[in-house]
Amino acid sequence: MGDVPTNAVLGDKPCIEPEVIKSLSYQFRVADLHDLVSVEQNRKNLLPVLDYFIRSQAALHHAEYIGTPDSLEDNILKKGNTFRGVVVYSQTSLPVAYAVYYPMVNDKGERGNYIEDAYVTESFRGHSVMPYVYHVLARRCSEEGAQFLQWSTDKRNFPFQGFSRKIGATRPATKTLIANDFLAEDYVPQQPSLRQAWDNTNFVTLPIEGKHVNMTKQFVTPDIIRRTGDLDFRGFITFRADDLRHPVALTPGWPHMSTFKLKHGLVLENPSFSEDSGLTDQDKVAIILSCAKAAKTYAAANEYSYLKWHVKDDGEAPSRVLQGEISLPIDTMVGTVESEMEIYNLRNGKLRELAKNKKNGVEIPVTTAIGARPPERRP
Ligand SMILES: CC(C)(COP(=O)(O)OP(=O)(O)OC[C@H]1O[C@@H](n2cnc3c(N)ncnc32)[C@H](O)[C@@H]1OP(=O)(O)O)[C@@H](O)C(=O)NCCC(=O)NCCS
Incomplete structure (x- = not known):
């Protein structure tokens, strides 16, 4: 009798039990x-x-x-x-x-x-x-x-x-606010006081570029320029119209793509205002609107179709104006109030x-x- 193969079958029962996989x-x-x-x-x-x-x-x-x-x-x-x-x-x-x-x-x-x-x-x-x-x-x-x-x-x-x-x-x-209204061709704020600031702004807002690096230091870490070379958009810098050397506000931002909608948009962060420029509350409102206008121009020129704004929920000028007075809606997944996007x-x-x-x-x-x-x- 020769060697018995390990998988030999006696009757219909295998000699060796199969390994139990856990x-x-x-x-x-x-x-x-x-x-x-x-x-x-x-x-x-x-x-x-x-x-x-x-x-x-x-x-x-x-x-x-x-x-x-x-x-x-x-x-x-x-x-x-x-x-x-x-x-x-x-x-x-x-x-x-x-x-x-x-x-x-x-x-x-x-x-x-x-x-x-x-x-x-x-x-x-x-x-x-x-x-x-x-x-x-x-x-x-x-x-x-x-x-x-x-x-x-x-x-x-x-x-x-x-x-x-x-x-x-x-x-x-x-909070994340949906600021798409600002991108509409015919957008104007409804309230007369805001409308005046929108029409006759005393401020100039420009996209942040490498040449602004020294100007941004008073607002944010200098990293914003050094570490964002790969971004085509980094936000906005705002000046008084009669002084383009000393910025009065900085609003960082970045490009975004919605994977569900396959659209490209911009996200703006909470603005920082210069502390020694004597800005009044009214100026801050005008700066926020100047920024919104700049976003409209930038988005149109670069094919960005939506705008989100991350705004501190602190009752200061940005949230008071954008959320309170202009009533920008909160970001939601499917457009219902049950759905609100929370940041982590x-x-x-x-x-x-x-x-x-x-x-x-x-x-x-x-x-x-x-x-x-x-x-x-x-x-
Ligand atoms: C939630 C999700 C990410 C968890 O991933 P996962 O690999 O299954 O993670 P684990 O089950 O190992 O859980 C990791 C921890 O997440 C938390 N978690 C997981 N499932 C949870 C649940 N149903 N409820 C509450 N907490 C939960 C727990 O703290 C858990 O740790 P613990 O098991 O030690 O308590 C996964 O279910 C998922 O992919 N969901 C769908 C994706 C999604 O919702 N994406 C939205 C992105 S905005």
């Missing part, structure tokens, strides 16, 4: 969306996956996504290198998660990265995939000289809020903590592997 093991592979922009071959592979992810994230929010892989490609290429992010795959090419982010500047002129989209495929949820995605984004911050991560989430999105709090993010007292911020120790080594994969118990999602947990 969990599925996935190693992550990360595709850089910056390569998507710069390498044509990568576009062919990544665009359909990105299109699928954006569509899925839109469906999750009951929002409309109007894109196709082709129109997505056109829009990403249009604004070149501000489009960044990652797609996370398993080693067997299952789409696990994605995130899209853009470089931004805040009201202090600090450079950060704004996360536009972040999403984990449903069957991979509950296994620390999003903490891994944020780990990758936090590492990007240090590589790219960004001092913080920022994102907005709908106030009804309890899971994402829970996640945001878990990683130590904080909420600045800032992560910086310093919390950001560094996240950037530290994380496991480059997950083990998913077979018992929860199919269609599994964690139960709803509310704060």
Whole structure:
């Protein structure tokens, strides 16, 4: 009698019991969306996956996504290198998660990265995939000289809020206002006092350029110029019309792309006013309107079709005028009051903590592997 093969069958019973698999093991592979922009071959592979992810994230929010892989490609290429992010795959090419982010500047002129989209495929949820995605984004911050991560989430999105709090993010007292009214051809403020400031402004507002670097120091960190060479828009600088050497206000800003609507827009931050220029409250109102006018001109010349304004909710001139007197609406996901976008911020120790080594994969118990999602947990 020769050797008995290990898989020999006696009757219909195998000699050796099959190994009991307790969990599925996935190693992550990360595709850089910056390569998507710069390498044509990568576009062919990544665009359909990105299109699928954006569509899925839109469906999750009951929002409309109007894109196709082709129109997505056109829009990403249009604004070149501000489009960044990652797609996370398993080693067997299952789409696990994605995130899209853009470089931004805040009201202090600090450079950060704004996360536009972040999403984990449903069957991979509950296994620390999003903490891994944020780990990758936090590492990007240090590589790219960004001092913080920022994102907005709908106030009804309890899971994402829970996640945001878990990683130590904080909420600045800032609201996002939709300032599209200012871009309309025929916009004029309704109130007579505002209308006068709109028509006869004594201020001149210009897009911030490299040559303004020394002028911006009194308002914000000088980083705003040094660290934003890759942005075609960094905000506005305002002068009295009769003195173009000494600015009286600075309103940082940055370009944005809506992945759902495939449109390009501008985001403005809260303005800073010069403390020693003797500005009256009325002047501040005129400066805000001068800025809105400059945004209209800049947007028209550079094909930006929407305007958001991050305004401190502090009762000072910007919020009083934009929110109170002009009544700009709050940013929402689907245009209802139930939906309001809330801003989150992560910086310093919390950001560094996240950037530290994380496991480059997950083990998913077979018992929860199919269609599994964690139960709803509310704060
Ligand atoms: C919310 C989401 C990001 C969590 O990602 P994940 O990889 O599944 O993360 P985990 O389940 O490992 O959870 C990480 C932490 O997030 C929080 N969290 C996760 N699910 C939660 C829920 N349903 N309710 C409240 N907090 C939750 C918890 O603090 C959790 O830590 P803990 O398990 O130690 O308590 C994921 O469900 C997702 O992709 N949702 C859809 C995307 C989305 O809403 N994007 C909006 C971007 S603005």
